[in-house]
Amino acid sequence: MSTPILDLAREPEPAGHEADGPTTIAARSPLELFWRRLRGDKIALTALTIVVFVVLVAILAPLIIKIVGTPKPNITNSDLTDDFGQPLGPTASHPFGVDQLGRDVFSRVVYGARVSLITAFAATTLTVLIGVSIGLIAGYYRGWADSLLTRTMDLVLAFPVLVLAVGVGVACSGADGCLNGLIQPGLGVVIFVITLTSWPYMARIVRGQVLSLREREFVDAARSLGASDTRIIFREILPNLVAPIIVYATVLIPQNILYEAALSFLGVGADPDTASWGQMISDATTIFRDAWWYMTFPGLALLITVLAFNLVGDGLQDALNSRTAK
Amino acid sequence: MAPEPIIQVKDLVKHFPIKSGVIISRQVGAVRAVDGVSFDVNAGETLGIVGESGCGKSTTARLITRLLEPTSGSILYEGQDIAGMSRKQLKPLRRDMQMIFQDPYSSLNPRKTVGSIIAEPFVVHGIEPDDGQRKKRVQELMDQVGLNPEHYNRLPHEFSGGQRQRIGVARAIALKPKVVVADEPVSALDVSIQAQILNLLRELQHDLGLTIIFIAHDLSVVRHMCDRIAVMYLGKIVELAGADELYAHPRHPYTGALLSAVPVPDPVLAAAKKRQILGGDVPSPANPPSACRFHTRCPKVVLGTCDVDPPALEVKEGGNVAACHFPLTDSEIALQVPTAAA
Ligand SMILES: Nc1ncnc2c1ncn2[C@@H]1O[C@H](COP(=O)(O)OP(=O)(O)OP(=O)(O)O)[C@@H](O)[C@H]1O
Ligand SMILES: [Mg+2]
Numbered sequence: 001m002s003t004p005i006l007d008l009a010r011e012p013e014p015a016g017h018e019a020d021g022p023t024t025i026a027a028r029s030p031l032e033l034f035w036r037r038l039r040g041d042k043i044a045l046t047a048l049t050i051v052v053f054v055v056l057v058a059i060l061a062p063l064i065i066k067i068v069g070t071p072k073p074n075i076t077n078s079d080l081t082d083d084f085g086q087p088l089g090p091t092a093s094h095p096f097g098v099d100q101l102g103r104d105v106f107s108r109v110v111y112g113a114r115v116s117l118i119t120a121f122a123a124t125t126l127t128v129l130i131g132v133s134i135g136l137i138a139g140y141y142r143g144w145a146d147s148l149l150t151r152t153m154d155l156v157l158a159f160p161v162l163v164l165a166v167g168v169g170v171a172c173s174g175a176d177g178c179l180n181g182l183i184q185p186g187l188g189v190v191i192f193v194i195t196l197t198s199w200p201y202m203a204r205i206v207r208g209q210v211l212s213l214r215e216r217e218f219v220d221a222a223r224s225l226g227a228s229d230t231r232i233i234f235r236e237i238l239p240n241l242v243a244p245i246i247v248y249a250t251v252l253i254p255q256n257i258l259y260e261a262a263l264s265f266l267g268v269g270a271d272p273d274t275a276s277w278g279q280m281i282s283d284a285t286t287i288f289r290d291a292w293w294y295m296t297f298p299g300l301a302l303l304i305t306v307l308a309f310n311l312v313g314d315g316l317q318d319a320l321n322s323r324t325a326k
Numbered sequence: 327m328a329p330e331p332i333i334q335v336k337d338l339v340k341h342f343p344i345k346s347g348v349i350i351s352r353q354v355g356a357v358r359a360v361d362g363v364s365f366d367v368n369a370g371e372t373l374g375i376v377g378e379s380g381c382g383k384s385t386t387a388r389l390i391t392r393l394l395e396p397t398s399g400s401i402l403y404e405g406q407d408i409a410g411m412s413r414k415q416l417k418p419l420r421r422d423m424q425m426i427f428q429d430p431y432s433s434l435n436p437r438k439t440v441g442s443i444i445a446e447p448f449v450v451h452g453i454e455p456d457d458g459q460r461k462k463r464v465q466e467l468m469d470q471v472g473l474n475p476e477h478y479n480r481l482p483h484e485f486s487g488g489q490r491q492r493i494g495v496a497r498a499i500a501l502k503p504k505v506v507v508a509d510e511p512v513s514a515l516d517v518s519i520q521a522q523i524l525n526l527l528r529e530l531q532h533d534l535g536l537t538i539i540f541i542a543h544d545l546s547v548v549r550h551m552c553d554r555i556a557v558m559y560l561g562k563i564v565e566l567a568g569a570d571e572l573y574a575h576p577r578h579p580y581t582g583a584l585l586s587a588v589p590v591p592d593p594v595l596a597a598a599k600k601r602q603i604l605g606g607d608v609p610s611p612a613n614p615p616s617a618c619r620f621h622t623r624c625p626k627v628v629l630g631t632c633d634v635d636p637p638a639l640e641v642k643e644g645g646n647v648a649a650c651h652f653p654l655t656d657s658e659i660a661l662q663v664p665t666a667a668a
Contacts, residue, residue, distance in 0.1 A: 217433035221497065224391050225450045226413075226420040239437035 037319040044315020050308035058113040065111075070094065070104045073111040073275040077102035087291050097293035099283065105294060108275035109301050115276040116305065119187050119269075120256040123194035127256075128249050130195065131202025132241070138203065139210025140233055150207075153200035162266070165193040169268030187260075190269045194259050198252065205248055206241060213237050243320045250313035254306040261302055277302045331366035331402075332505060332537050333390065338363045338399035338409075340385050344612060357612045359385040361561035362399070364639075367505070372531065372538040374552035374569070376545055376584065378608050382561040383541045384428075387509045390539065391425045392416055403505075421451060424498040428510040430490035434482040440493055441478040444468065447500040467496040471526060488519035492526065499530060507539045512547060524551055545581075546588045549573060557581045560611055560619040563639065567646035573665040577642040577653035580620050582663055590664040599664045618651070626652045 038044060057064060065072065070093070080088050080102035090097045096105035138149040169189050172178040183192045213219065214237065222232050261278030263269040270276035272283075277298040284295035341356035360382045367373045375383050388394040390401060392408060401409045408419060424447075427433035434443055444464045447453075454460045465475035471492040482490055491511060498506055508527065512520040528551065531538055542548045548555055548569070555572050557565040557580065565578040576582045579602075586601040606623050609615055615622045621632035628651070637649045643656075659666045 217427040217429055218435040220388075220393055221425070221427060221433055221494075222446065222450075224393055224420065224423075224425045225447050225497075226417040227446070227450045231450070235438075236435055240435070242437075 034319050038315060041315045041318065043311055044319075047308040047311035047315065050304065051312055054113055054305050054308065055117065057110055058117045061110045061114055065104075065107045068095070068106065070107045073103060073107040074273055075103060087287070087294065089291070089293055096297045097291065099280070099294050100287060100291070105280075105297055108280060109277070109297050111275040112277040112280065112298060112301065113305070115187065115270055115274060116257045116260060116302070119190055119194075119260040120253050123191045123198075123256045123259070124249055124252045126191065126195040127198045127202055127252060128245060131199040132206050132245060134199065135203040135206025136210055136233055136237070139207040140214055140229070140237065142211075146207075149203070153203055156197065156200050159197060161193070161197045162262075164197065165189075165263055165268050166266060168193055169263070169266075186271045186274070187269065190260050190263050193263065193268075194256050198256075202245075202248060202252075205244060209241055209244060210237055213240055247313065247317045247320060250309065250316055254309035254313070257302070257306055257309070329368035329371070332369040332404060333367040333539075334400075334402040335366070335386075335390065336364045336400045336402070338386070338389060338401065339397045340382075340389055340394060341397045355612055357610075358561050358614060359611055360389065361611075361614070363558070363561070363563055365556055365563060365566060367537060367539060368553075369504075369537055370535055371553040372540050372551055374548035374555035375539065375541045375558060376548055376555055377543065377558035379543060380608055380611065381558045382611070383543070383558060384509050386558070387425065387507045387539065387541055391423055391507050393425075421447075421501045422503050423505045423507070424501065424503040426491075426494050426498045426506060426508040426511045429514055430487050430494060431514075433494050434490055436482055439479050439481055440468070440473075440485075443482070443493060444496045444500060447497060451501065453501070463500075464496075467500055470499075470530075471496045472522075486519075487515050488522060491515060491523050495523075495526060495530070499534060499536075502534065503536070505537045505539070507541075509541045510543060511540075513543060520547065527551070544587065545573075545584050549588075557584065560608065560614050562619060562649070564620065564650070565646060565648040566639070567644075567648075571644055571646055575644045575646065575654075575656065575659050575666060576663060577644070577646045577648040578620075578650045579624050579626050579652075579654060581648075582654050582659070583625075585663045585665050588665055600662050601664070602662050618649070626654075628652060 071077070077098070080094070080098045081100060082088070087098045087100050087102065088094065094104050094106065096109060098104055099108070134149055134153075138146040168178075168183070172183045172189050172192075183189060219232060219236055222236050227236075260269055260276070261281065264276045264278030265282040267282070270279050272279065280298040281295055281302070284291065284298075288295050338360055339358075339362055340360040341358050343353045344355040344357060345351040346354045363382075363386060365373070375386060377383055385394065389396050392401075392411070396409045399409060400407045403419060403423065406419075408416065411419075438446075441461065441464050444467055445460050448460055448463065454463055461478070465478060468475045468478065473489060473492050473496065477484075482493065485493065491514075494511075506527075511527070512523050515523060524547070527538065527540075530536060540548060540551055545555075552569050554566065554568050556563050557572075557578065559580050565572070565576065565581045567577075572581065573585065576585055583602045583604045586599070586603065602625060604623055609619070609622060616633050617636045618624070618632045621627045621629075624632065627633075631651050635651070637651050639647050639649045642648045642650075642653045654662075
């Protein structure tokens with residue numbers, strides 16, 4: 001899985017053959033070729049459809065529960081639990097059943113998509129921003145900046161992630177959060193912990209690519225024209241990193257969805273009122289024998305979403321990687 | 327009137343430090359890539375620099391274009407020493423001195439269109455900021471180097487090696503430089519295409535009055551291209567002469583050996599020569615042989631002299647400048663060198 005990523009910055013094979021006359025083969029941009037390859041990949045396309053569906057569900061959550069006619073995700077209703085506090089299973093008005101507080105599981109699964117995706121996208125975006133910036137600086141300037149940053153990456157990668165997460169979670173769980181309110185309790189902690197522990201992977205990938213790209217002659221050409229470092233980094237090197245960055249980001253998203261679920265399961269993530277898949281699975285463990293639906297539906301939602309993102313990631317990687325058009 | 331030098335290189339040295347140690351690195355030696363090189367380049371001429379792989383040709387080119395910082399020595403461009411200049415001081419001078427690279431695949435950014443690659447010099451130097459005008463200038467350049475101006479929006483991978491090298495040439499001449507340093511501009515190309523690119527360079531030189539420093543790894547390519555040729559061996563110049571003189575009567579045994587490898591059209595003449603085939607590998611520039619660096623491979627070596635007493639570059643018979651204690655004699659040349667007049 002990791003070697004193909006390293007290949008991405010290489011250019012595609014020339015379309016024309018070695019003749020000095022004008023190339024007659026129709027010009028096709030790399031983007032077009034990429035699309036043609038992706039279109040041929042049935043699995044990736046199906047997965048992409050599911051991803052789009054999940055994103056739409058998250059965006060349109062209020063509309064969806066209105067259409068289906070289920071109550072809002074946080075409305076508790078003691079009428080829906082029996083005398084012993086056991087929740088009701090799936091019925092026509094509550095297709096996924098209710099939980100032990102009488103909240104509708106369908107609504108909570110639908111709203112849970114929001115939490116999962118917002119957390120995953122926010123953490124991924126921050127990871128990419130930080131990882132790419134640091135990777136670019138370390139790889140381009142080398143020297144002491146590189147040594148310092150690489151050692152920092154090694155150090156961060158040595159953190160026991162879960163211990164750190166629980167620690168930060170506890171430390172920042174006060175109403176004001178911590179670091180002067182920069183990190184808010186709840187999802188803020190999740191996003192912070194994920195970003196803190198995953199930027200080094202992104203930075204490593206980018207640094208490796210930059211180290212080889214900066215030796216290419218087109219960088220020398222820019223330098224001999226008198227281009228500034230900033231111009232070389234942003235105009236010459238960065239455009240060659242777009243493909244590996246996209247691929248790695250698509251790997252990060254499902255990973256971060258799981259991360260959020262795990263942290264919420266451990267009680268560090270979303271606060272108990274928020275409908276989060278990880279939170280729901282955690283709550284459901286105690287009553288699983290009597291209320292299978294409470295764990296099954298959020299579990300399935302998590303499984304399908306993560307699988308779909310992973311398959312899209314694989315498809316993107318293949319499409320960006322293969323040199324020859326099918 | 328004596329020809330006027332536009333570039334004067336004096337005692338130019340570039341040592342690359344060899345470091346060891348993973349965490350705390352320290353210098354344990356140096357690759358002496360360029361080790362005391364001096365030559366002049368006259369305005370409007372083409373100076374060839376020839377030598378085997380690893381002898382420091384590219385390093386010399388990169389020092390002159392200041393992609394590398396010299397360890398010591400001076401490079402006078404129109405009388406100003408550019409060897410110690412900062413990036414900022416160099417920037418205006420970069421308009422005058424451009425480079426053509428060896429590898430047409432690596433020298434063009436695969437993610438930029440041909441138009442934006444050729445427009446880059448204008449953007450960096452803030453010339454013709456008007457988009458429409460810039461496009462027109464770029465298309466004129468494409469036409470000038472024999473590319474179809476309609477291919478402005480294409481990406482480099484849609485072009486063949488020869489066409490890519492034309493793109494590199496267009497970028498190099500965009501700012502109307504006075505000097506172009508071409509580092510093996512044709513050695514990555516098919517033989518049939520090499521001639522086209524060489525002709526293009528000669529044409530442009532004529533039209534734009536360029537001074538060219540032309541680097542090659544063998545003597546067959548440079549013959550019709552260059553006015554004068556410098557032969558390098560392990561970071562030093564061993565011989566410097568007019569192209570005709572060098573081919574007719576090389577004085578340094580290394581030049582003689584390189585010329586032995588040049589194909590000649592007359593098979594009878596070629597067969598009559600006793601070709602000198604160089605034995606052994608080029609020694610490492612990190613640990614070069616003492617005194618005359620060629621003495622370990624030289625057919626005329628006299629131990630006790632060549633390995634103790636470094637030969638000076640001085641004028642030899644026929645006007646060649648060579649660094650050798652025992653230069654080739656006319657009879658040796660007639661016997662060995664296929665390009666010498668029979
Ligand atoms: N950046 C560098 N760091 C360390 N050593 C280098 C560096 N660049 C070049 N060298 C070394 O300097 C020597 C001369 O290299 P250079 O590239 O100038 O040779 P060249 O004559 O251009 O050879 P070629 O025909 O292979 O291009 C070689 O031994 C090379 O390994
Ligand atoms: Mg070279």
